[in-house]
Amino acid sequence: MQPRDDVTSAPPVPSAPVGGPKDWDGPVVDVLVRRLADVPLPARARAGDAGLDLVCTEDVELPPGGRRTVGTGIALALPAGTAAFVLPRSGLAARHGVTVLNAPGTVDAGYRGEVRVTLLNTDDSTPVRLQAGDRVAQLVVVELPAVHLVEVERLPGSGRGAGGFGSTGSGSVLTALATPPADTAGDPTADPAADPAHPGHDPAGPTGPDHGGLQ
16 A cells, blocks of 8 residues: 555545544634545544544554654645644554654645654564554644744743743652641741741731731
8 A cells, every 4th residue: 555646646535524523513624635545534533532543554664662754645735824733642652652753743734745654663672563554643733823923132920930841840749749748836937928028928927917916
């Protein structure tokens, strides 16, 4: 099952939008598609799924740690203001360690060539054999806003700031939940209002008029 170069002889596009829009409650985007090989049109496996399944057009063996770019037998004409992203299939990843190397692979609206997928076998000991027609990836079409970049001298602040990789810590959430809280009795810093940086800080302390203490 090999891709055909004579695109003009590909099967005609059906009149109904692809992917089961009758089962979709959200907006529907018409995407023109041409089959370049004898493959099924991309479609959702279940109603409500986000991705349309893509199949490979050839038998392929991925050695341990090996990669291979395969064709899907389709070409698209996406509407302006949209893009398609090629994502891994969770079943292949979980059972065989096969993922899409450059996920998400981007299909731009102006691209008219075959959608191809670079598969990677992350298993370090077992090869993976795929047959023509196997589902190897999924296609998600999204609408994109126009982006207007505005250069500034300083960016507005945020709670995260410049914190990047690892900025939220690497400790186990379960371990943190299992750790009993420290005894803060008698510790004035346990009261957020005692922190001078806290918006509710009262210089008069807990005996001030707003705290109901003795005067």
